[in-house]
Amino acid sequence: xxxxxxxELNVFFSSLIGYxxxxxxxxxxxxxxxxxxxxxxxxxxxxxxxxxxNFAPWILMFLIPAITMRSFAExxxxxxxxxxxxxxxxxxxxxxxxxxxxxxLVIFAILPTVLYYFTVSALASPAGxxxxxxxxxxxxxxxxxxxxxxxxxxxxxxxxxxxxxxxITGMFACFFFYLAFDSLSLIPMxxxxxxxxxxxxxxxxxxxxxxxxxxxxxxxxxFMSMITIFVLMTKTALGARKW
Amino acid sequence: MSVIVDQLTKVYGEQTAVNHISxxxxxxxxxxxLGPNGAGKSTTMKMLTCFIPQTSGKASVCGFDTExxxxxxxxxxxxxxxxxxxxxxxxxxEYLEFAARLNGxxxxxxxxxxxxxxxxxxxxxxxxIGQLSKGYRQRVGLAQAMLHDPKVLIMDEPTSGLxxxxxxxxxxxxxHIGKEKTVILSxxxxxxxxxxxxxxxIINKGNLVADDSVEGLQRMEKxxxxxQVEFKETADVKxxxxxxxxxxxxxxxxxxxxYAGDGDIREILFRFAVENKYTLLNMHIExxxxxxxxxxxxx
Numbered sequence: 001x002x003x004x005x006x007x008e009l010n011v012f013f014s015s016l017i018g019y020x021x022x023x024x025x026x027x028x029x030x031x032x033x034x035x036x037x038x039x040x041x042x043x044x045x046x047x048x049x050x051x052x053x054n055f056a057p058w059i060l061m062f063l064i065p066a067i068t069m070r071s072f073a074e075x076x077x078x079x080x081x082x083x084x085x086x087x088x089x090x091x092x093x094x095x096x097x098x099x100x101x102x103x104x105l106v107i108f109a110i111l112p113t114v115l116y117y118f119t120v121s122a123l124a125s126p127a128g129x130x131x132x133x134x135x136x137x138x139x140x141x142x143x144x145x146x147x148x149x150x151x152x153x154x155x156x157x158x159x160x161x162x163x164x165x166x167x168i169t170g171m172f173a174c175f176f177f178y179l180a181f182d183s184l185s186l187i188p189m190x191x192x193x194x195x196x197x198x199x200x201x202x203x204x205x206x207x208x209x210x211x212x213x214x215x216x217x218x219x220x221x222x223f224m225s226m227i228t229i230f231v232l233m234t235k236t237a238l239g240a241r242k243w
Numbered sequence: 244m245s246v247i248v249d250q251l252t253k254v255y256g257e258q259t260a261v262n263h264i265s266x267x268x269x270x271x272x273x274x275x276x277l278g279p280n281g282a283g284k285s286t287t288m289k290m291l292t293c294f295i296p297q298t299s300g301k302a303s304v305c306g307f308d309t310e311x312x313x314x315x316x317x318x319x320x321x322x323x324x325x326x327x328x329x330x331x332x333x334x335x336x337e338y339l340e341f342a343a344r345l346n347g348x349x350x351x352x353x354x355x356x357x358x359x360x361x362x363x364x365x366x367x368x369x370x371x372i373g374q375l376s377k378g379y380r381q382r383v384g385l386a387q388a389m390l391h392d393p394k395v396l397i398m399d400e401p402t403s404g405l406x407x408x409x410x411x412x413x414x415x416x417x418x419h420i421g422k423e424k425t426v427i428l429s430x431x432x433x434x435x436x437x438x439x440x441x442x443x444x445i446i447n448k449g450n451l452v453a454d455d456s457v458e459g460l461q462r463m464e465k466x467x468x469x470x471q472v473e474f475k476e477t478a479d480v481k482x483x484x485x486x487x488x489x490x491x492x493x494x495x496x497x498x499x500x501x502y503a504g505d506g507d508i509r510e511i512l513f514r515f516a517v518e519n520k521y522t523l524l525n526m527h528i529e530x531x532x533x534x535x536x537x538x539x540x541x542x
Contacts, residue, residue, distance in 0.1 A: 003344035015332055079328030083387075086292040087345040088318040242296050 004084070004097025005104075008071070012105050021067050025109040028059050033116060041116075047124035048131065049116055053138045053211055056113075057178060057204075060106065060146055065170030067105055068153040069163045071098045072238070076161035081241075091238050095231060099154055106146040110139070134213035141210030144223040148203060149174045151230035158237040177226070178203045245270045245395055245425040246291065251300035253286050253449075260286040262449035263300065268442075270394070273421035275440035276429040279541050283449040284429045285325050288397050291427070292322045304395050318346070321393035323401055327384035331373030335364055335383055338372060339390060346391040358386040363412060377404035385413065389420065396420060398428040402435060414439050433533040443533075447541040460536045467503045469529040472512055474498075475522035482519065486511060499529070 012018030032039045033052040041051055075081040084094060121130045153170035160166050182205060184190060185198035199205050203226070206219040246268040253261040261283040268274055278284050289295045291302055293313040301308065307315040330338060339358065343351035359368050362382040367375055372383060381404055388396060402413055417426060418439050430436060436443055437457055445453040453460060472478075473496060483492045488504015488511075502508040509526055516523040 003341060006344070007341045010337070011330075011332065078330075079324060079326055080330060082289075082294055082324045083322075083328055084345065086294050086317055086320070086322045086324070087342075088314045088347060089345060090314070241294070 001089070001093040001097045001100075003089070004094055005101050008098050008101030009104060012067070012101065017067065017070075018105055018108075021063055021105060022109040022112075025059055025063055026112055029056055029113060041120065042123075047120050047129060049120060049135055049138065052113065052116055053142060056110075056142055057145055057207065060142075060149055061174045061178060062171060063109070064102070064106060064146065064149040065153040065156070065167045065174060068098075068102050068150060068157050069167040069170060070157070071102065071154055072158040072234075073161050073163045073166040077163075085238075085241075091235055095154070095234050095238065099150060099231065102150045102154065103147055106150060107143060110142060110146065114139075131213065134211070137213035137215055138211040140215065141207045141219075144210065144220070145178075145203060145207050148177070148223055148226045148230075151227040151234075152177060155230045155234045155237065158234045177201070178207075181205075244268070245305050246427065247301075247303045248287070248291070249301045251287065251290060251302050252298050253283070253290060253295070254298040259449050261290070261297075261446075264446060264449075264451040265300075266444055266451065266454055268425055268427065270425050271422060272442055273417065273426040273428070273440050275436040275443045276427055276446070277431075277436065277443060277537060278429075278446040282446045282541070284446060285399055287446070288322075288325075288399050288427070288429065292320055292397055293317055294324075318391075319394045321388035321391065321396045323384045323388040323396075323398040325399040327381055329372045329380060329383060331371065333372055335359070335368045335370060335372060335375070338383065339386060342387045342390055348391055351390075354390065354392075358390055361389075361416065362386045378406055378409045381405055381413070382409075385416070393424070395425045396427070398426070400430060401428055402430065402432065410435075433537065437533060445537065445540050452540045453536075457533070461531050461533060467501060468508055469531065470500045470502060470508050470512065471525070471527055471529050472498045472500060472523070473525040474516065475524055478521055479519075483515070486515060 009018075012021075029052060032055045033049070034040050034042065037043065039051045039055065041049065044051065072081070075084065085091070117130070117135055121128050124130050152173045153166075156170035156173055157163075157166040160169070179202070181198045181202035185195035185202070190198065200222075206222045209216060209219045244267045248267070249265050250263045251261055251265070252259070252263050264283075264287065276284050276287070286295070290297050291304060291309060293309050293316055296310055303309065304316045305319045307319070309316050333341070336355065336359070339355045340351070343355060348354065359365055362385055364379065364382055364386065367379050372380060375383065381401070385398075385401060388398060398417075401417065402410055405413060414435065417428065420426060421439070421441075428440075440457060442456055443453065443460055444451065467490070477495070478498065480492050480498075483489060483498070483500065488502050488508070490501040490503050493499045500508065500512070509528070512526060513523060515521075
């Protein structure tokens with residue numbers, strides 16, 4: 001697993017993918033959180049990072065499928081999958097190596113935004129009067145959300161040998177699980193009947209819960225289950241060569 | 244027996260790619276795996292290296308079953324897949340380090356240096372694989388396959404794209420390795436088989452059609468001789484055909500004569516030339532070429 005993990009990270013940082021992903025994440029979030037008039041924290045008047053945490057999932061929705069699209073699709077296309085799968089490592093080790101490498105890159109991208117916390121804290125009146133617990137919760141929520149997106153996008157990369165297909169389906173799947181179920185629950189037909197189930201599988205709902213700073217075991221279990229399901233689906237897709 | 248294949252079969256949908264083939268290979272053998280394109284060579288190799296499972300039958304490498312002890316099989320096998328897939332964005336050394344880690348090797352630096360030297364990559368070691376010419380990429384693939392000193396080496400067309408000098412070098416390398424290890428290689432070049440293989444397995448449309456030594460395959464049908472003759476004048480083919488025992492006469496200047504009668508055909512031909520006032524320029528007994536054997540078996 002370590003071999004694959006190191007190789008993937010090397011690829012990210014030797015081919016600019018890593019730097020571009022981190023830069024775009026930080027620039028886009030920086031603009032929305034501090035510069036653009038409608039969303040910036042300064043004009044908002046409250047010492048919170050809510051606008052950052054509301055906007056970050058949307059960027060991750062694009063960025064994560066872009067990071068993971070080549071993971072399996074390229075190895076399949078170039079035939080190198082045959083090389084790594086005939087070496088003495090299990091399919092699961094390959095998947096986890098790639099999974100954790102992509103997750104590490106996402107965490108590298110999120111990490112510098114901790115600076116926002118100190119900025120808001122300094123600007124608060126009196127200084128330091130911020131909801132630290134809520135922000136820590138939000139970060140945990142954002143990382144769990146990122147981890148789920150990575151699992152989803154890694155799966156879509158494994159079902160095709162075309163990177164573009166992997167990217168588009170990955171982005172759509174992330175969007176669908178993030179928000180579509182949330183919105184479906186609002187359709188009058190489902191209100192009172194299926195809406196509770198739709199809410200239960202919506203990433204956004206659980207993300208919002210954790211962002212309040214109250215870490216409910218149910219939400220954590222939800223994210224872990226989503227990750228497990230998509231990792232297992234990836235394993236099935238990778239094993240499809242044997243059918 | 245380091246490689247045992249028993250009634251191995253692979254069916255894709257309705258197409259049978261490999262049909263109940265069986266063979267066993269000892270350590271120290273270099274086996275040439277021949278067959279026309281699409282005969283099932285690569286499929287067999289993919290099954291032996293645990294990339295795809297068989298539909299039925301059994302295969303084992305170094306005593307490990309390819310389905311039940313897949314990891315052990317892979318640990319003992321070096322594999323150069325068809326088309327030699329590599330990561331073009333990696334440096335030669337970086338790639339070999341990655342391969343070493345995948346094989347679970349620790350402190351592999353010395354071994355990597357040895358392999359780079361052995362495959363003649365010393366000058367190219369700091370280049371990206373994408374910048375290398377085809378021959379050098381092939382060497383990188385070979386270095387990867389032999390890196391962990393596997394007991395069994397499986398190579399799918401290892402010499403494609405090499406220039407004549409590299410060909411000789413790579414063949415010598417394979418020959419050298421084949422002294423201690425089991426080598427299975429597929430190729431379309433018959434001279435290569437003659438140069439390095441101790442044994443030939445030919446498959447056609449998924450069926451095993453020959454499994455013999457190179458000499459065994461070349462042995463002519465008993466009692467017939469093939470002679471190549473060259474006359475200065477244009478010889479009358481009809482007259483040649485009238486010689487008792489001559490089965491067929493082919494060609495125009497260089498005549499190929501197949502003879503199944505008694506005595507030495509060369510004496511008869513010499514006398515024939517004198518009688519008919521032909522000038523005999525050249526004459527020698529031909530061995531059945533491996534190309535002919537191959538074509539006959541895979542028609």
